[in-house]
Amino acid sequence: MTDQSSRKLIIAIDGPAGAGKSTIASRLARKLGYINLESGAMYRALALKAIEWDISFEDEAALLKLAQNSRIQLEPSMGGNRVRLDGHDISSRIRERDVTEAASRVSVHPKVREWMVARQRELGIGGGVVMEGRDIGTKVFPDADLKIFLDADPVIREQRRLDQQQIKGPSAQDMAAELRERDLRDRTRVISPLVPANDAVILDSTSLSEDEVLRRAEALVRQRMESN
Numbered sequence: 110m111t112d113q114s115s116r117k118l119i120i121a122i123d124g125p126a127g128a129g130k131s132t133i134a135s136r137l138a139r140k141l142g143y144i145n146l147e148s149g150a151m152y153r154a155l156a157l158k159a160i161e162w163d164i165s166f167e168d169e170a171a172l173l174k175l176a177q178n179s180r181i182q183l184e185p186s187m188g189g190n191r192v193r194l195d196g197h198d199i200s201s202r203i204r205e206r207d208v209t210e211a212a213s214r215v216s217v218h219p220k221v222r223e224w225m226v227a228r229q230r231e232l233g234i235g236g237g238v239v240m241e242g243r244d245i246g247t248k249v250f251p252d253a254d255l256k257i258f259l260d261a262d263p264v265i266r267e268q269r270r271l272d273q274q275q276i277k278g279p280s281a282q283d284m285a286a287e288l289r290e291r292d293l294r295d296r297t298r299v300i301s302p303l304v305p306a307n308d309a310v311i312l313d314s315t316s317l318s319e320d321e322v323l324r325r326a327e328a329l330v331r332q333r334m335e336s337n
């Protein structure tokens with residue numbers, strides 16, 4: 110379903126961790142010949158730099174300065190985004206647990222978010238992009254052509270994350286607890302909390318296969334293309 114129309118759409122996919130955003134965004138982008146941008150990877154990159162530079166996750170001014178002095182690059186590839194921080198490939202490192210936790214903490218700060226949102230707009234403004242995150246449809250691209258809010262039952266999301274990272278035993282419980290805590294922080298933060306945009310289509314993937322979610326997302330894209 111390559112997009113043959115002249116105007117390239119901006120597609121926003123938001124939702125909580127473990128709902129399947131990254132997979133769907135990357136598969137959808139591939140089908141359309143679009144690029145897929147994982148906004149969460151940018152928060153993760155900043156979080157990693159804060160860890161490395163021993164900057165407090167609570168220090169908004171220092172985090173903003175750190176962001177301003179960093180080069181965070183997202184490079185779409187077949188298996189999701191490769192991420193570079195100041196020229197170094199940090200794609201695997203940013204998926205680790207300490208960075209995951211830190212990303213959720215650094216992303217609560219309004220000034221950090223403002224900086225990230227501005228960079229994300231620059232990346233997506235030309236269209237032909239599937240951008241995924243938490244606030245893409247509400248804040249980064251409130252005029253996106255299509256907004257999908259991908260959700261799933263929390264127990265299923267936890268299970269998917271554990272399967273993805275092949276975690277079993279007691280650390281599985283810790284990880285599930287961390288995911289719940291992170292979810293709560295993302296949903297209740299003062300600035301740009303995770304909520305569906307008013308005009309988002311809610312897709313609940315609890316009992317759907319990945320292929321089925323993709324099929325529904327493609328159908329939504331087709332509708333938007335036809336109405337353009």
Ligand code: DC
Nearest residue numbers: 148149150152212213216242243244
């Ligand atoms: O999508 P992810 O799990 O890689 O995101 C990591 C953290 O970054 C997540 O806890 C919340 C934050 N985030 C955000 O606040 N806004 C976004 N658009 C994307 C991610």
